[in-house]
Amino acid sequence: MELLEVINLKYQNIFEDISFxxxxxxxxxISGGNNCGKxxxxxxxxxxxxxxxxIKLLGTYVEExxxxxxxxxxxxxxxxxxxxxxxxxxxxxxxxxxxLFKKTEEEKKETxxxxxxxxxxTKFQKKDPNKIPVFIKIKILLAEKMLATPQILFLDDxxxxxxxxxxxxxxxxxxxxQLETKIAIIMTTSDLxxxxxxxxxxxxxxxxxxxxxxxxxxxxKDNTLNKIGLDLPFMVDLSVKLRDYNVVDxxxxxxxxxxxxxxx
Amino acid sequence: xxxxxxxxxxxDWELTTTLSSNDMIGIxxxxxxxxxxxxxxxxxxxxxxxxxxxxxxxENYLEYYKKISxxxxxxxxxxxxxxIKDHMDYIINYYHLQIKNIDKKEHDSxxxxxxDTNMLDRNITTLSKSEQKKVQIxxxxxxxxxxxxxxxxxxxxxxxxxxxxxxxxxxLKEQYHKLIIIGSNNADMLYQYTTKMLFVKxxxxxxxxATEETYERVDYIKRNGYKVPEIxxxxxxxxxxxxxxxxxxxxxxxxxxxxxxHV
Numbered sequence: 001m002e003l004l005e006v007i008n009l010k011y012q013n014i015f016e017d018i019s020f021x022x023x024x025x026x027x028x029x030i031s032g033g034n035n036c037g038k039x040x041x042x043x044x045x046x047x048x049x050x051x052x053x054x055i056k057l058l059g060t061y062v063e064e065x066x067x068x069x070x071x072x073x074x075x076x077x078x079x080x081x082x083x084x085x086x087x088x089x090x091x092x093x094x095x096x097x098x099x100l101f102k103k104t105e106e107e108k109k110e111t112x113x114x115x116x117x118x119x120x121x122t123k124f125q126k127k128d129p130n131k132i133p134v135f136i137k138i139k140i141l142l143a144e145k146m147l148a149t150p151q152i153l154f155l156d157d158x159x160x161x162x163x164x165x166x167x168x169x170x171x172x173x174x175x176x177x178q179l180e181t182k183i184a185i186i187m188t189t190s191d192l193x194x195x196x197x198x199x200x201x202x203x204x205x206x207x208x209x210x211x212x213x214x215x216x217x218x219x220x221k222d223n224t225l226n227k228i229g230l231d232l233p234f235m236v237d238l239s240v241k242l243r244d245y246n247v248v249d250x251x252x253x254x255x256x257x258x259x260x261x262x263x264x
Numbered sequence: 265x266x267x268x269x270x271x272x273x274x275x276d277w278e279l280t281t282t283l284s285s286n287d288m289i290g291i292x293x294x295x296x297x298x299x300x301x302x303x304x305x306x307x308x309x310x311x312x313x314x315x316x317x318x319x320x321x322x323e324n325y326l327e328y329y330k331k332i333s334x335x336x337x338x339x340x341x342x343x344x345x346x347x348i349k350d351h352m353d354y355i356i357n358y359y360h361l362q363i364k365n366i367d368k369k370e371h372d373s374x375x376x377x378x379x380d381t382n383m384l385d386r387n388i389t390t391l392s393k394s395e396q397k398k399v400q401i402x403x404x405x406x407x408x409x410x411x412x413x414x415x416x417x418x419x420x421x422x423x424x425x426x427x428x429x430x431x432x433x434x435x436l437k438e439q440y441h442k443l444i445i446i447g448s449n450n451a452d453m454l455y456q457y458t459t460k461m462l463f464v465k466x467x468x469x470x471x472x473x474a475t476e477e478t479y480e481r482v483d484y485i486k487r488n489g490y491k492v493p494e495i496x497x498x499x500x501x502x503x504x505x506x507x508x509x510x511x512x513x514x515x516x517x518x519x520x521x522x523x524x525x526h527v
Contacts (some may be wrong), residue, residue: 031421034394080393094471113365160393162421163449164491229422234452234494241520247527255498256505263506263525 004152005056007036011049014040016207019069024151025182027174030214032204038188039080041204042156043184044141046076075145077138078156085129087095089138090121093129097144101263119173135166139173141216153177155187159194171197192219196253201229215249265443267303267408274302274309283460285443288433290458292490296447297412298491300413303445306330307316314507317336333409336361339396341388347392348374348399351385355406363406373402378428387491393420394448401429411443412436414444418446418453430457455479455493456514 001194002021009018014037022028025110032038040159043049047062055062062070078171078194087093094115095108105165116122119139124132138158145153153174159167171194187198192215195201201212201218205228211218219225222232222240235258239251252258279409283289291299300525302309305325313320335413335460345351352370356363361408366480371381377398383391391399397420404412412433418426426492436442448454454461454475461478463471471478479485482500492500499519501513508521 009499034420034425042463043354053437069420128404157393190420224421232424237516238498238519242523243515245520247522247523255494255501259498259505261507262523 001059003054003058004186005057005059006045007054009041009044009051010053011037011040011051014207018204018207018209018211020184020202020212021150022152022184024184025140025178026200027042027178027185027198028200028202028215029198030186030188030202030204031190031192031195031230032210034190036204036228037207038190038204039078039156040187042076042078042123042154042188046074046078046154047071049075072148073151075142075148075150075152075153076154076156077141077158079134079158079161080156081139083141087138087141088128089126090129090132091125092139093120094143097147099105101143101147111147118176119143120169135163135170138170139202141234142173142177146181146183149181150183152184152186155185157188157190159191167191167194181262192225192230194238195219196233203228220251265316265441267313268384268413268445268449270312270314272302272309272311274307275467277302277309279311279469281462281469283443285361285437285441287460288437288458289443289460289462290454291445291447291464292449292451292454293463294449294489295467296449296464297415298467299448299462299464300334300415300445303411303413304332304334311502316409330407331410332406332413332427333404333411334413335397335400335404336414336418337419339388339391346387346389347385347395348388351388351399352384352403352406355403359407362405368462370404373405375397376405377402378425394422394425398425398429403490409422409442411445413445414447416448416450418450422488426453445450449491451479451491451493452495455496476514504513517523 003024004022006018006020011017029038030041032078043073044051052063053061087096095112098108098111099173102111116125122236124136162170177183178185184243189195195215198215201215202209211221219236219241222237225232235253235255239248242248252261267283269279269281305328308320308322308325320328342351345354349370356366370384374381374383374468379398389522421429437444446458458475461472461475462469479493479496482496485492494511495516499510502510503507508526510526513519
């Protein structure tokens with residue numbers, strides 16, 4: 001059975017017909033041009049915007065489960081909402097959240113140590129969490145969400161806020177969490193480079209799913225994606241265009257291998 | 265429009281350069297935001313600054329400060345103001361802008377950046393990030409600034425919006441001689457859309473010149489910790505590894521043609 005199903009989502013004049021399924025442990029990216037409804041979709045999935053008979057969890061509509069269950073099994077990060085941290089240091093902030101989920105002092109200390117290591121927060125422990133770089137804030141938010149052991153993460157275009165190196169670190173972190181906890185991740189992205197790292201890609205346009213499938217298969221549809229405002233990753237764009245000229249026969253993401261293939 | 269900075273000093277920065285509206289200017293580097301801040305002339309730095317042959321003095325620099333608009337990375341919603349119109353009216357009042365037909369000016373500013381004029385009454389918080397970015401640009405156009413400074417113009421804009429905005433900026437530069445300065449660390453976008461680059465590091469300009477020429481110094485750029493645009497990186501590898509005679513291009517279609525000729 002699917003972990004999550006979105007069935008024929010219609011919402012205001014933003015969505016006309018959106019349907020998709022998510023399996024446990026799957027990493028799905030959802031992309032689209034400006035104003036295709038990426039943030040609205042995350043708000044709907046996370047329960048901030050109410051819909052009925054649209055979202056099923058393990059075969060049952062979410063509204064039929066006890067209240068608050070949805071919040072317990074999901075974690076949502078929408079950078080645009082810019083949450084304020086309550087404490088003066090990253091250490092205090094994390095320890096407060098740890099205190100809500102762990103009982104013994106030993107467990108709390110161990111959890112804190114693990115988080116600092118896994119999320120690479122060592123340098124920031126004594127810093128004011130409201131005055132640190134965006135990436136560190138996002139990592140703290142993620143660590144706090146993960147303490148509640150959610151089954152699904154909803155992330156809204158986080159990579160758009162990050163520098164390239166930070167994006168790589170963030171995706172690696174998500175992959176580690178996915179492997180360790182079998183968590184399902186649904187992340188919107190306006191950067192198709194990011195979607196190459198996911199298991200499945202959905203592209204939305206005009207309130208509907210325009211394309212879906214394995215990221216590489218979807219991203220090869222260069223004309224369709226360009227028309228809706230999305231840039232192709234450079235190596236995909238190059239491969240697809242060279243294939244049209246019969247210079248290469250498949251998409252090559254590695255630049256050195258591409259050079260070697262063209263000029264043997 | 266031309267700004268000449270000679271031995272300008274502020275907050276440990278030391279600058280000598282010329283910025284002209286003949287170019288679309290890009291600034292990159294870990295501290296590029298600090299340089300953008302100096303260029304806004306909130307404070308008159310030490311050294312000599314001339315704008316269109318007029319030297320700035322403590323007496324006259326505020327006149328120039330008013331003609332500079334900085335478009336920040338993120339929209340900063342004003343407390344107690346909600347809609348786009350609220351924010352535009354505030355700008356008009358705050359800067360005592362002499363505008364005959366305010367409604368028309370506000371509508372026109374939105375239209376220029378590709379936004380629907382019936383959005384004026386939308387609450388800022390309901391706008392997407394790309395819409396907020398376009399509203400920021402529309403707001404900056406209200407005061408008809410001579411110098412527009414963008415902190416990461418490209419963030420949040422998809423390729424359709426980006427092309428539209430670049431078209432607007434090109435028109436402002438070419439027809440109205442506005443000086444356009446874009447700070448960003450997105451090498452691919454800077455290579456694509458600027459004509460002159462300033463690479464900053466350790467509070468100095470350590471490399472400046474025509475965009476193509478600077479970015480094509482691949483080893484030097486890389487050694488100093490900057491990202492090389494992918495399109496440049498690919499051509500560089502082909503030339504270096506395979507000794508093929510292809511040229512650097514900004515448009516991927518030109519690279520394809522070049523490759524086709526040389527395989």
